Amino acid sequence: MGAGVLGVGKFSPEKVLTNFDLEKMVDTSDEWIRTRTGIEERRIADDDTDTSDMAYYASVNAMKDAGVQAEDLDLILVATVTPDYPFPSVACLIQEKLGAWNAAAMDLSAACAGCMYGMITAKQFIESDTYKNILVVGVEKLSKITNWEDRNTAVLFGDGAGAVVMGPVTDGRGVLSFELGSDGSGAKELFQDEPGIYMNGREVFKFAVRQMGESAVNVVEKAGLTKGDIDHLIPHQANIRIMEASRQRLELPEDRMVKTVQKYGNTSSSTIPIALAEAYEDGRINDDDIVVLVGFGGGLTWGAVTLKWGQ
Ligand code: UT7
DSSP, rough: OOOEEEEEEOOOSSSSEEEEHHTTTOOOOOOHHHHOOOOOOEEEEOTOOOOOHHHHHHHHHHHHHOOOOGOOOEEEEEEEESOOSSSSSSHHHHHHHHHHHEEEEEEEOOOOGGHHHHHHHHHHHTTTTSSEEEEEEEEGGGGGGGOOHHHHHHHHOOEEEEEEEEEEEEETTTEEEEEEOOOGGGGGGGOOOOOOEEEOOOHHHHHHHHHHHHHHHHHHHHHHHOOGGEEEEOOOOOOOOHHHHHHHHHTTOOGGGGOOOHHBOOGGGGHHHHHHHHHHHTTTTTTEEEEEEEEEETTEEEEEEEEEEOO
16 A cells, blocks of 8 residues: 545635736846746735635635545644744644544644755655544745845745645555755755845755756655656755756756746645645646655755556
8 A cells, every 4th residue: 555645625815916016025036036046926824824824724725625624634744934824833723724633733844945855754654554634734834034124035035835735646656766865064054043044045046946857856766766756856946047957957847847837936845735636637747647846845855756647
């Protein structure tokens, strides 16, 4: 019995913040943002919508897609760096909203690679036959920690949530391989402190290009596959230039990479499940397709997963 994805869902706030809007807030231009990052617009949650609200909406969609009821959830794992409160966890807040009374619940912190860490934690519980239905959510309200006066970071981030329900699947399907890693010596390359997010953009860029390519190649090899077997590459949506470098390293044609960065910007732990949900809802992902997910983030952290789609 393998561990795989039973259902996916996403949520994006309605409010759109375009590059042109940002031109009025900081010294930047649509042209600079588009050519350096690929971002055209991002979504921003209103004051009444906190991280747990977005996590809840995405979870409801994923559970509906999976056909799993709240009482059937055994574990809720939420990857976020922007929880409503330091404690209790967002996972506990959505347990209550969902009415998932049989579930254990906790948050985990691995920044933009958080959802990869969550999915691989879920896989261990499922394959050891400890738990059956696990909700994994990547969610961020980055707008509440963004310094809107710092053009180096303000143009990059957005808000949103993506969720997957994981559970047992037929042998040969589900997670075929994974890689997780971290390097705390790079902690100060990307971190949050007053008054916002601090990032050494160039260093993070170099790390991301190297690590995403390497991790993606590693998980494909570990799964006993070759680059040509990949049907969909879903990289962390931080910057189109980093994403393109991964695609080229895997020698994939353009249409095999899922791209949402232009619409949502970098929503940290939620970019991968949002992109996965969007590709699935668009009918791009079919049973037995090979899907490679790969992320990197503050920590530094990274993670990659090869999935054979379907139950
Ligand atoms: O989820 C993980 C999070 N982080 C990332 O993935 C970020 C990784 N890094 C990057 O994506 C890129 O490094 C950035 C998009 C952040 C920056 O792109 P870059 O091509 O590395 O630009 P740069 O930092 O080398 O800056 C080039 C110039 C600088 O001006 P000078 O020194 O050449 O005169 C910056 O001051 O662009 C300037 N600049 C801007 N100009 C207009 C920096 N931010 C902006 C801006 N608008 N928003």
